[in-house]
Amino acid sequence: MLSVIFDLDDTLCDYAAARRRAKRKIDVLLSERGVPTGPAYWARFDELDPVLFARFTAGELALEEYRRLRFEIPAVDAGADRATASAAAAQANAVYVASANTDIELFDDALPALGSLRAAGAELSVFTNGPSDGQRAKISALGLAPCVDHVFVSEELGAAKPSPAAFGAVLRALGRTARQSVMVGDSPATDIAGAHAAGVRAVLLDRTGRQSDPGVETIATLAQLPRLLASAL
Incomplete structure (x- = not known):
């Protein structure tokens, strides 16, 4: 056999389409919290995600750290202060996980x-x-x-x-x-x-x-x- x-x-x-829908929701959420988004933010997210996932797989990061940092680091890079970026990242991740994994x-x-x-x-x-x-x-x-x-x-x-x-x-x-x-x-x-x-x-x-x-x-x-x-x- x-x-x-x-x-x-x-x-x-079609996970790519699900990700695009989730990212549009997160753009709205982050903009309401004063975190700049756009192509540069998402390019940084897409760059970080596989790197952070590899660290999670290797046991170097906890699951919630991996998920939070992929949103938090691009926010800090875009000019948000660490506290704002961290709080917004937790909310963004909740939207992403709920949307990208079910609206598919x-x-x-x-x-x-x-x-x-x-x-x-x-x-x-x-x-x-x-x-x-x-x-x-x-x-x-x-x-x-x-x-x-x-x-x-x-x-x-x-x-x-x-x-x-x-x-x-x-x-x-x-x-x-x-x-x-x-x-x-x-x-x-x-x-x-x-x-x-x-x-x-x-x-x-x-x-x-x-x-x-x-x-x-x-x-x-x-x-x-x-x-x-x-x-x-």
Whole structure:
């Protein structure tokens, strides 16, 4: 049996759109509290978020520190005093977590692809980076749990993609070898490079057509996946 492991954010669900909606709400909240936002603020947020998440995964930051600092540091950089930035960051994070993790939708091609693969006998899993509460909230909001056999969240594993240790933990939990598995995701650095480092076949989902690497199996839509994997099922 082939074990097909899917990334969640921007692979099965449109997390980018959910983030944009959450950021618009936070722009209003922060402006009401005198914290300047705009492109520079969000560019700093996007720069900090993966760095702080890596420190959280490594045990260097508590969850609430990680979440607060990604909003607080850009506010201080934008000129807010530390006390104002800290208080506003806590409120901004509450809005972000509530909105981005629940006001979210599956891509139209997700359920048909999952259904086709399951009908063909594949074992289906989700392997996602992030805090457990947020990622589990997304799974619930999306109604995704009945559509897959397993869900793996980096916080629960104690390691995150692209670490080979994270992929190893997933394979051990599944009772599968690397050769019996395939990773499907939208991130060349996190999903594809991480899977390859663990010896797992990887398929890049490139919805925008912006990736170009002849050495990487690539699809433009999940509708193409069942046919691509047909010989392995």
